[in-house]
Amino acid sequence: MSETAAMRISVAVITYNWPEALQRVLAALAAQSELPYEVIVTDDGSQPATRELLERIARDYPVRLVHLWQPDDGARMSRARNRAIAAAQGDYIILLDGDMVAERHFVADHRSFARSGCFVQGSRVLTNAALTRRMLEGGLVMPGFFSRGIERRRHTLRLPALARWYARPGTKRRGIKSCNMAFWRDDLLRVNGFNEAMTGWGREDTELAARAFHAGLLRRELRFSALATHLYHRTRKHIVDNPNDRIVDDTRARQLIRCEFGLDQHLSEFATAAVDLRVVMRDHGISQSS
Template sequence: MRISVAVITYNWPAALEMVLHALVAQSELPYEVIVTDDGSQPATRELLERMAKDYPVRLVHLWQPDDGARMSRARNRAIAAAQGDYIILLDGDMVAERHFIADHRAFARYGCFAQGSRVLTDAGLTRRMLEQGLIMPGFFSRGIERRRHTLRLPALARWYAKPGTKRRGIKSCNMAFWRDDLLRVNGFNEAMTGWGREDTELAARAFHAGLLRRDLRFSAQATHLYHHTRKHVVGNPNDLIVDDTRARQLIRCELGLDQHLAEFAEAPVDLRLARRDHAATQSS
């Protein structure tokens, strides 16, 4: 099983650097890391080109123009480009614990998607993490919420991972699907722009397609770096799309993943190879 990690980012290269370092400090490496970029300034590309020099797995950068928050489109492009058959969705401010990839692999089951959890940090701890490098909070660390999510307990994790259809707590910041299942439901709904609910709508269609959810508690842990977040507001147009999807029991969205498949019929460039080719050209 090849695992692709699709990391979505927007204009926070310091956080992204820590996320990318964590993904290659794993007990088991993924096949590739795809950074899907919702319109960042050049500093993000410059970071990736520097990191590509020593990165041990395929590293891909997909960029789209900054035209408002288009997370669904960015994630769909990563799914279309992925060379793995199992895709972990991860936000660019989520720092993975060292068994993150191995745990996702252990709990991958056909007919299911996986919903991970996260430890929340405050501004002070996030600042220290960014200044001091790859440090992970423990159960007794200051500056965290959801403290229980620091604990990795394999036996208890297996109990929580019983397949079901729970709708609460859907978050694409740490979530995983078989690529074929995402193709079947046509990925994220790109009619949903702006803040929130695109992951909830995707999960609703996954349930309608017969998929079950496995909760990854006490496993596949990640720490969320603090930043100001928008709260859910009444009247969000995306809520209406979620309601319509549920009411009509939709499985596929109209504006989704399939529109990007032709673009990535050939695998996108691995930044490690692009760097070597550039160096060879410069020396010739």
């Protein structure tokens, strides 16, 4: 049996105050042709509506479902993702944003392209506001190549043979985005996960990838496979003089492999497995009926 056939896959979904999108993301993961071992929703301080959503769907969810919440103290994506990595019981972790709706072969494709010594960078289809509204209101209708309201429509095409050609290991630095990305958990432990000195919007994924390269990992570009659709929202991408850029520059200049403030801060918290919400809600249902 190959290592990829035996590995357990954890999907770590980061979210913040958009339960309508999260509901679609979780429904898509529940409808996969190959289910993951677990889905961990790591929550950067959402209001109660997110927890209420998770409690509604947990009882009938097909895999282990975990909700990790931290107080809203500004954008702390690195900390939220590190807590999910620390809590993960899988060997392999797919990082997914809470506005990324996965195509039904998404998890199976990620398994197919996992390789020792590599991390995987996936892609995404971009939607406009009108299509996003239809997807939120109408369920899991995924856009196709000829759909209106999308950009990067090539990323609607699932072509496994072409995907294998693109996925040759390399050290490409451009286009790093943690909305659809996967690592072996042991590799994330080795580099100490995301750098929690980085707060606010962006660049924490680029900095993580830089340390992964310094540690000798290679990148596999996952195109035409592991497809996902990004629901439209306003972006803060064009921040001028982002202080996180200076941290990225320092990491590269010093060829750092491990960050100082990272994943290891959270390992003791999850020495005992995080609670499966399905169990909580089933027990709650029994206690209510007794």
